[in-house]
Amino acid sequence: MTETAGTGSTSALPFSKMHGAGNDFVVLDLRGDRDAPQPDLCRAIAHRHHGVGCDQILTIEAPRTAAAIASYRIWNADGSSSQQCGNGARCVAAWLVREGSAPAAGEFQLDSPIGAHTVQRLGDGRYRVNMGVPEFEPARIPMVGFDAARDPYVLPVRGSIMPVGAVSMGNPHALIEVDDIDTAELDLAGPGLQDHPAFPESVNVGFAQILGRDRIRLRVYERGVGETLACGSGACAAVAILARRGLVDRDVKVSLPGGDLQISWPTDDQPMVMTGAAAFVFEGEWNA
Ligand SMILES: N[C@@H](CCC[C@H](N)C(=O)O)C(=O)O
Helix, strand or coil, X not given: CCCECCCCECCCEEEEEEEECCEEEEEEECCCCCCCCCHHHHHHHHCCCCCCCCCEEEEEECCCCCCCCEXXXXXXXXXXXXXXXXXXXXXXXXXXXXXXXXXCCEEXXXXXXXXXXXXXXXXXXXXXXXXXXXXXXXXXXXXXXXXXXXXXXXEEECCEEEEEEEEECCCEEEEEECCCHXXXXXXXXXXXXXXXXXXXXXXXXXXXXXXXXCEEEEEEEECCCEXXXXXXXXXXXXXXXHHHCCCCCCEEEEEECCEEEEEECCCCCCCEEEEECCXXXXXXXXXX
């Protein structure tokens, strides 16, 4: 048997490859005696050429609260951890429904790194996730150098001055509104904002193009990954910032390069709700 580095186990590691709107995951069931993967192992699994390839690794673990079916954690492709992953939450829910440990109809609860939240499989097979209430206070994002929330923050980024929206969805997000996301300079502004001293824990950077009051296009340069085909928390962040600016309504279709998400936010102090698909791609076993 092969030693599986960092999991605390000597056996091969079974996994499911999944995606939500093209944001792809390797899902590991750690409810037995396995430890969470170390950063080296995350990087090896996530590698697009030498590994399985994924944006994030999702580890399903024992529930931490009585009402939850399971808990999960999120590991970016670079081995760093995150507090929130909207597309990942749908995939974890679908994985548990397929296994039979979560109901195929009706709400159930999962423990995420930022606390318990509800999910539900809908009649059309999509999943609805309670994504929590967006937090605009700089200290909660976290952002340094600002005592109170502003919109936009005007930040110097790699030689340009940029108007930037910022919010926490449990994880930090920045947003730049553009005329056309196809020509947005993700590779410049993305890393520029991620390294910016205003964001001490780095940041996921969204580029949003408004198509109408109920429809936007979005690309996201994610923390710990680079550009992904979709980011669920990024879609919520974009709608939260644009709705607060009065530019979109409270129920918005967000079109990302890998697929669409529906985001609703009834009022400022209520949780955002994300609806989208979750897909199985293949099953495998990690032996390296
Ligand atoms: N793709 C995810 C977010 C994953 C975590 C993010 N890269 C971070 O470091 O906060 C989503 O669907 O929300």
